Amino acid sequence: MKKSPEHTNIYVPTSLKELSMLNMQFPDALLFAGGTHIMRSSGTLPRYIISLNEIKDLLKIRRKENYLEIGSCVTLSRILSLGANVVPKALYTALSEGVPPSIRNLATIGGNICTASYTSNVLTPLVLFDAKIEIRGSSGIHWYPVLRFVQSNGKTILQAGEVVSIIRIPLEEWDVQSFLKLDVTLSPVPSILKCAAAVKISKTSINDLRMVFGGVEPIILRNRELEGILIGNKLPLQSKSIDFFCFELTKLIESKGSGFLPNPYHNRTAIRFARHFLSSLNNTNS
Amino acid sequence: MKINFILNGKETHIDSAPLKSLLTIIREDFGLTGTKYGCAHGECNSCLVFVNDMLVNSCLIPAFRLAGTRVTTIEGFSQSKEFQTIEKAFLKINIIGCGFCTPSLILATEALLSNKPHPTREEIIESLSSFFCLCSGYHQVVDAIQYITELRSKKKSEKKS
Numbered sequence: 001m002k003k004s005p006e007h008t009n010i011y012v013p014t015s016l017k018e019l020s021m022l023n024m025q026f027p028d029a030l031l032f033a034g035g036t037h038i039m040r041s042s043g044t045l046p047r048y049i050i051s052l053n054e055i056k057d058l059l060k061i062r063r064k065e066n067y068l069e070i071g072s073c074v075t076l077s078r079i080l081s082l083g084a085n086v087v088p089k090a091l092y093t094a095l096s097e098g099v100p101p102s103i104r105n106l107a108t109i110g111g112n113i114c115t116a117s118y119t120s121n122v123l124t125p126l127v128l129f130d131a132k133i134e135i136r137g138s139s140g141i142h143w144y145p146v147l148r149f150v151q152s153n154g155k156t157i158l159q160a161g162e163v164v165s166i167i168r169i170p171l172e173e174w175d176v177q178s179f180l181k182l183d184v185t186l187s188p189v190p191s192i193l194k195c196a197a198a199v200k201i202s203k204t205s206i207n208d209l210r211m212v213f214g215g216v217e218p219i220i221l222r223n224r225e226l227e228g229i230l231i232g233n234k235l236p237l238q239s240k241s242i243d244f245f246c247f248e249l250t251k252l253i254e255s256k257g258s259g260f261l262p263n264p265y266h267n268r269t270a271i272r273f274a275r276h277f278l279s280s281l282n283n284t285n286s
Numbered sequence: 287m288k289i290n291f292i293l294n295g296k297e298t299h300i301d302s303a304p305l306k307s308l309l310t311i312i313r314e315d316f317g318l319t320g321t322k323y324g325c326a327h328g329e330c331n332s333c334l335v336f337v338n339d340m341l342v343n344s345c346l347i348p349a350f351r352l353a354g355t356r357v358t359t360i361e362g363f364s365q366s367k368e369f370q371t372i373e374k375a376f377l378k379i380n381i382i383g384c385g386f387c388t389p390s391l392i393l394a395t396e397a398l399l400s401n402k403p404h405p406t407r408e409e410i411i412e413s414l415s416s417f418f419c420l421c422s423g424y425h426q427v428v429d430a431i432q433y434i435t436e437l438r439s440k441k442k443s444e445k446k447s
Contacts, residue, residue, distance in 0.1 A: 010287070010304050010350045032348075039346040040327045045305065051350065077340075100416030101397065103328055105340040106347070 012051045016058075016136065019163060022050050024138065027160040033073050033111035036103055058110070058165060068169045072110025072133075076122075077101070079109060088169065090196045091125040093179040098194075110164045116150045116219065123150060124194040124214035125179060127222055131169045137162035153217050174198040176284055178277050182269055190216045193266035195273040199281060205234045206281070213253070213270055215260040223252055236282035245278060246271050291352045294318075294362025302349040309333045309344040311352075312359055320360035320389045330418045334390035335359050341397035360389035368396055371434055379430040383422030391417065395431050404435050 011029070013019040022029065029048035032038060038045070052058055058073035063086065070079060076095050084092050095104065098121040112122040113133060126146045133149055135142050138161055146167075149156050158164065182193040194214030200207040209230050213221040229245050230237065250271055253260060261267045287304045290297065293316065300315060309326070312318045312335070321344055324332030328343040335344045336358040363369050372392050381388075391414070398405055398413045405413070410431045414424060 008304050012350075035348060035351070036328055036343075036346050039305075039307065039348060049304070049350075053351070097412070100331065101394070101413055102331060102334055102341045102343050102416075103346075105342050 008045065008047060008049060010049050010051060012054050014054045014056070016055060016165070019050065019052070019055055020136070020138075023161040023163065026050070031114070031163060033114075034075065034106045034108040035111075036107045037111060037115040037117060052110075052163070065171075067171055070109055070167045070169070072113075072164045072167060073108045074110075075105060076107050076109065076112070077104040080104065088125070088129055088171070088174070088198075089177040090128055090179040090198060091122070091169070093177075094121045094125045094181065094194070094196070097179075098181045109167055113146065113149065113167065114156060114158060114164055116152070116154055116156045118153050118190060118192055118214070118216045118219045120214075120219070121181065121194070123220055124196045124212050126167070126169065127220050128196040128198055128210050128212045129169050129172070131167055133164050134166040134168070135162050136165045141165075143168075147220060147222060150220060153219050173200070175201045176277075176281060178273075178280075180269075180273050182266055184263065189262055191261075191263040191266060192216065193261060193263075193269055195270055197274070197277045201235065201281070201284060205232060206230050206237075211249075211274060211277070215256070215266070216262060217259040218256060221252070221256060221260065226252060230278070235284070237278055242275060242278045246275050249274050287350060289349055289353050291354060292356040294358055294365075300349070304348060304350040306349045307345050308335065308337075308347040308349070308352060308357065311349060312344065312357070318359050318361050320364075322386055322389065324386075324418075329416075330387075331390050331394070331416050332387050332418075334393045336363070336393065336397070339400075341393060360393060363393060363396065368400075371437055372396065372430075375430040375434040375437065376427075379426050379433060381422050381426045381430060383419065387417055387419045388422070391419070391422075391427055395427075395434065398431065399434060399438070403438065405431070407432065 011022050013022055026048040028046060029050045030046045032049050032051045052073050058071040060071045061074055062069040076099055079087060080095050109122055112120045131146045132143050133146060151157060177198045180195045184191045197211045199209045209227050211227055226248055229248060230241060233241055253267060253270060288301050290299050302311060309321060309323060312321055321335055322332035324330035326345045328346045333344045334341055337355050372395050394413060407428060410428045414427060
């Protein structure tokens with residue numbers, strides 16, 4: 001069981017204003033959203049806990065023409081309930097196939113981002129879609145790309161007294177999207193792989209290509225130069241173009257050291273994912 | 287911390303440490319041992335319960351989140367008609383198991399069928415994918431759930447006619 005101080009004080013604000021006041025009063029308080037990460041942790045929790053689940057502004061979902069705005073305390077099951085036509089496919093797959101239903105009912109999108117854990121299922125697809133997050137604090141409201149927000153495993157740029165309030169996901173027309181998660185459950189050594197890819201095809205050539213990999217440390221790998229290798233290439237892709245892309249990807253993964261994908265099988269699977277995704281483009285009729 | 291909630295249809299009051307898990311509360315404070323203590327990390331799915339009709343891992347819910355909620359454990363669900371249909375199907379398909387994860391499998395079955403009355407075999411498999419059951423054999427559970435959908439459809443069509 002979790003160690004907690006003798007007297008834990010729980011605060012349950014119902015508005016962002018109340019939250020802001022509590023944050024100023026207790027800047028080191030632990031922010032509690034879904035709790036799926038916190039309840040698993042074995043360390044001692046701080047004396048002050050602020051529960052975020054009663055703040056209506058953090059539970060809103062807004063669908064605009066070009067993007068989807070999701071409050072940070074929206075559960076993963078509520079996001080899935082928007083449907084596969086609304087939620088970008090790679091994110092939808094990450095949530096529906098990567099997270100068990102009972103966890104989806106508890107875990108929140110904001111919690112998944114803020115824990116910045118290598119186990120997070122939402123980070124890879126959010127980085128794929130260039131999602132941004134809104135941070136509220138005493139210095140005002142700021143927007144950051146998810147990729148910049150997450151520094152390393154367990155670390156973000158979030159300062160004491162700040163809170164992530166909104167996640168904004170651009171809604172673009174992608175012709176092909178894919179997500180894959182490979183986990184070694186209950187492995188004694190942290191080991192996980194997440195791959196996400198999306199492509200836009202204009203007539204017969206690649207207009208845009210993105211590919212993001214999730215590992216242990218760094219938890220996210222995205223390289224614009226690598227993505228740019230195939231942009232502008234005509235379909236069907238030649239096998240030597242795919243080989244070159246995979247060669248460069250291998251070099252990039254190796255440059256991150258064994259901390260990124262400690263399991264060699266995950267390493268090989270990342271390359272296989274890239275090869276399979278790129279080869280599958282030759283079968284699209286866009 | 288004083289907390290009021292509804293447990294298996296009855297109004298309940300407890301005085302608990304705010305971070306004590308719902309799993310510990312229902313097993314140790316109320317003696318409802320149908321909910322099993324497995325990994326306590328939300329991995330094994332042995333501790334599933336309904337909170338406000340949503341299937342959740344009771345090991346991941348702290349006491350302070352219980353205020354005003356409606357909790358249903360396997361003991362409470364076993365009083366329902368839906369339980370009888372599921373029980374009938376599990377017996378009919380002859381699911382052999384140690385019983386450790388059966389209560390959670392039953393609740394997961396109900397959660398799936400209440401959201402999707404006619405799931406495909408793939409959807410059933412996906413809904414059970416996070417269970418660690420070493421003895422029942424997943425195929426039998428999938429068969430049982432498919433049998434329940436048939437039973438429920440049959441009952442509906444009988445009512446209509």
